[in-house]
Amino acid sequence: MKTRVVVLGAGFGGLELSTMLSEALGDRLDLTLIDKSETFFFGYSKLDVMFGRQPPEAVCVPYRHIVKPGVRFRQEAITAIDPGARRVTTDHGTYDADVLVVALGADYDLAATPGLVEGGHEFYSFAGATRLRDVLPTFSKGRAIVGVTSAPFKCPPAPSEAALLLHDHLTARGVRGACEISLVMPFGVPIPPSPDTSRALLAAFAERGITFVPKRLVLALDPARRVAILDDQSEMPCDLFLGIPKHRVPDVVAASGMTGNGWIPVNPKTLATRFPAVYAVGDVTSVGTPKAGVFAEGAARVAARSIIADLQAGDRPSAYAGAGSCYVEFGANRVGRVDIDFFSGPSPTGSLFGPSVAMAADKQHFGSSRRARWFGV
């Protein structure tokens, strides 16, 4: 009898885990990978789309390309998860699993920030980034704010990247002098675990006249008065708001009874949930690393090794290290890489490499290597 593995969500976590199980078990595997979307895209592609560097269709990889021994992809919306019974319901049917993996990522709650839908924009969803592609060319003067509305949020460097790329965009159009750019973030520095990266980003903001507003969140927008209201009740004039919306687990996860503190608690060493033979990886968890693709991928590798060890009665894998490399766009075609380690020392550490043009090629390679590994394209 083949082991039935059901993987919910085909993002960084679900794709890496399915790939590893297929490589290790091949046709001895009966894995169903379920995602409601037709295509995959990298989180950072949203920056490429919003600034018109790539058309939306160019950054999407269709899931139909997945051809892996033992793996079957189903494009279906998951409507219920029973972790005790390891039973999953979708808009097409029901799946029973011997091993269940939840990798459903984080959703957004735009309504949690009053005025955001009516008077602002967000670039964290694909639809939001695609809309901004048409909006940004119409912004030629006034005050722009890139603002975080709630924590935790995906990819902590992304707001800094958006501010720097907005500077490039306005400069290329010859309107930078008529515009102000501010960045509102809940941290004291842009990337707290990496003083090197924070220093480099603060220097880049200063060189470009970008105002960094630390230790603040944007709680609301008042479109009638064209102001953003911060969490200390101060107000900032705002003609263009590029927001990072409040994150939350998908509704189906909230309804499953798996969450503890708003996210799915897991054993940080093994990614096991409190339900037998049910794992959770990536942004949907509260494992203690940032919500980023590289960390979802690293967690997926550990969960995959645990599942393989269980099935083959092999050695247990070493614990999840909470380490990963994140690329940071500095603008002017230069990219930095920050190597972050969350779990090996008493506190997180991070070292910066670059920024440089060469590192931009490294980032390209990061993307193309995943496309090849997960999709064979």
Ligand SMILES: Cc1cc2nc3c(=O)[nH]c(=O)nc-3n(C[C@H](O)[C@H](O)[C@H](O)COP(=O)(O)OP(=O)(O)OC[C@H]3O[C@@H](n4cnc5c(N)ncnc54)[C@H](O)[C@@H]3O)c2cc1C
């Ligand atoms: C602007 C931006 C820039 C970023 N840049 C980077 C970067 O440079 N490096 C990096 O590592 N990370 C980056 N990220 C973060 C990265 O995209 C995420 O952290 C990563 O995708 C998380 O992986 P995951 O597998 O946990 O979830 P996801 O990749 O979000 O996958 C979850 C999947 O679940 C599916 N799903 C959800 N609900 C359902 C349902 N009910 N039924 C069926 N399917 C469902 C979704 O369609 C999705 O495909 C960035 C994010 C943003 C927004």
